[in-house]
Amino acid sequence: MKLTIDETRCKGCNLCTKVCPYKIFVEGKKPNLRGIVVPDLDRPERCANCRLQRLYGRTLCGVCQLTCPDQAIHWEDEQPYEPMKVAIEY
C-alpha cells in the first residue's frame, strides 16, 4: 500500500506532522498551485499501514487519517502489488 496526501483536499494545517508516531509527515516547503503548503512524506514505506495492511486485512494505526480534518490522507493500492518487495524496501 502507498500513503498519499490528496492535494485537492489538503489545507496545509500540519496536524498530521504532529500525530504520526513515525514522523513520516514533515512540514512542506513549497506552496502548490492552490497556494497550500502540503506536508512532505519522509520515507512513507515505514508506515505500518503501508507494510502490514494487506497482511492483517484491516487498517492499522490510521491516526493520521482519523485526525486529518480534511479527509486528505489515504492508502492506495500499489500496482502491481508485490508483498515481498514492499517488505524488502523498508
Added chain:
Amino acid sequence: MTKTEFWQGNTACAEGALAAGCTFFGGYPITPSTEVAEHMAVKLPKKKGVFVQMEDEIASMAAIIGASWTGARVMTATSGPGFSLMMENIGFAAMTETPCVIVNIQRGGPSTGQPTMAAQGDMLQCRFGSHGDYSVIALCPASVQEMYELTARAFNLADQYRVPVFLMADEIIGHMRERITIPEKIDHLSRRELAAGKLPFQADTDLIPGFATFGKGHGVHVTGLTHDERGYPCTTNPGVHAALVQRLVNKIENARNAIADYDVINPDARQVVIAYGAPVRTVQQVLHDRKGTDIGFLRLRTVWPFPEDALKKFNNARMFFIPELNMGQIAREIERHVKVPVISLPKLGGDLHTPAELIKDLEAHK
C-alpha cells in the same frame, strides 16, 4: 354511517386530525388551545401514534417538522404567544417544504393579552410572521363542524402542497360546544413520494417536488439554507435563491383557485359583508333576521392564499364591510383587490359583533 355528537371546537379539531390520519402531535399547553393537546394525549397512544409534550412551542414546532420527514402526518396546536415562538421554525418548514398543520386558537394580543377571550389578531402574522418571502395556506373555521372538516382538509393541503397549513380558529370557536355530524369518511390525499432518478428538491410541473421520506434510502440533505435541487446549500448564488423563493411562493399562489373555499350569498347585492371565523356567525344571524334585504355575504374558509376571484362575483357591490376581531387585517388585503370603498368594522376585546351593531353599521352607510 354518520354519527352526531355534541362537541367542543377543540375536541372536534383533534378528532378531525385523528380522522385524517395524524400520527404525531407535539405540543405545549396554552390557553385556549390546550384541549386539542389533551384530547390528542388521550387518543393518539391508542392509535399507535405519538403524543409528546415538548419543553416550549419552538421545540413543538421543531419536533413535528422532524416527525414529518419520517412520513408521518403531524400537527401542533397553540395560541398567540406560542404562535410567536413558532415563527422561527414555521419559516424553516416553508423553506424545507415540510408538510405540517399548525392550529392557532387565537386569543387577544399583543403579548399575553387575553388568554380566555377571542381575537383574530394573528391573521397577518400567519402569512408574514417569519422572515423572508414565502407563502402559506390558512383556513378559518366558523363552527364546530368546520373545526372537524377543515382540520382534516388541512392535512390534505399540507401533503399536497408541501407547506405549513394553518387552522386559524379563535377562542369562541375553540371553546364553543355545538352539534356536529361526523362524516362517514373523509378524503385522503397522500404525499407524493420522490420518484426514482429525481433530485430531492427538483420540482415537477406543479412546482412541488416529490417528498424524500427519511429511512427510504433517498439520502436527502434537508437544510434551511438556500439550497439547490440536490438539497445542497448554495447560499451565495443569487439566481438559485431567487428561483427557490419564487417557486416557494408561486407553488401556493398559482394554486389559489384550487385551494379557495368560500360561499357567495346574494351576489347581486349592493352592500356586501365579508367575514371569516367567528364573525361569520353574526353575519348569518343578520341575514336570518333580515331575509330579503339587499345584503350580500362572502364567507371565507380559506383566507391565505387570499381568494381574490371571489370578490369578482359581487358585480353590483358598492361597498364591502369587513367585521373582524382585529384592527382590520384582512380589510387591508381586500382593499388591494377592489375599487369600491372597503369599510373595516374592527372589534377588540374578545366579544363578537352583535347583529344590532352590524345592522347599525350597514345602515349608516346606506
Added chain:
Amino acid sequence: MTFEDWFRVDRLPHIYCAGCGNGTVINCTLAAVDEMGWNKKETVFVSGIGCSSRAPGYIMTDSLHTTHGRALAFATGVKLANPALNIVVFTGDGDLAAIGGNHFIHACRRNIDITVVCMNNQIYGMTGGQGSPTTPIGCLSTTTPYGSAEPAFDLCELAIAAGANYVARWTSYHVKEFERAVKAGLETPGFSFIEALVQCPTYFGRRNKFKEVTDQVEYLKTHAILRAKRDRLIEKGERIPDDMFIIGELARRNRPAMGVKL
C-alpha cells in the same frame, strides 16, 4: 467499508478552515458509526446552526440541518416518529449550551435514544469569533476583548445532572479514544453525550496565543487529565491546576429511556 464511504465526496473539501478540529470529529464519529455496522438508509444525522452543524451536509445519509439550537428538538421528533432510525446529532457549544440549552436539558431528561456529538471549540466560529458559554474565563474573543469575565459551562456536568445515560469528554487529539467513546454512546440505549474539545485556529487560537494549529492541539493534549488520574490525585491530596479539564468516560448508567428501537 471505512468511514470514508459515508462522505458525500462531491461536496468535499468542506468549508472548515485549515486545521479546524471539526473535520477530525466527523471522521471519528463516522468511524464509530461504520463500526456499528449501521445501514446508511436507517441512519439520520441532525444538526443546528454553526460550524459544527455543517457536518451532516457532508454525509450521504438522510440529514436534517435545522435552525439555531433546535437540533435536539427536531431529532426528538424524528426519533419518536420512527424509532427504527438511528439518530446522531452534531452540535457545537453555542448551539447546544446557549440558544439550545433548554432543549439540551430536556432531551437529557427525556433520555431519548439519540447520540449527541458536541464539537466544543469554546467560541462562535461561524459568525467570526464571539465569546460562547464555554469560553474559559480570561480568554479573548471579539465580544470579550478584555478577556471573558463569565464563568464557563461544563457541558458534561450539565448532561449528567440532567439525566443523560452516557457522558464522555475527549479532545480532537485523542482520536482513537474519542471514536471508542462515540461507539459506546451509539451502543447505549438512551441519551448519549460525547463532548470533543476541538481547536479553532482561526478565531480562538489566533486571539489566544496559539500561533500554529498544532500549538492548540498540544495545549488540549497537555491540559487534559483522565478522570481516573484526577481521582487518584485527589485521593493523595494533591492539587489539580485550574486550567486542567477532565477527559474520559464520565457517566454510564441505565435510566429508563425513550424511543429505543425494539
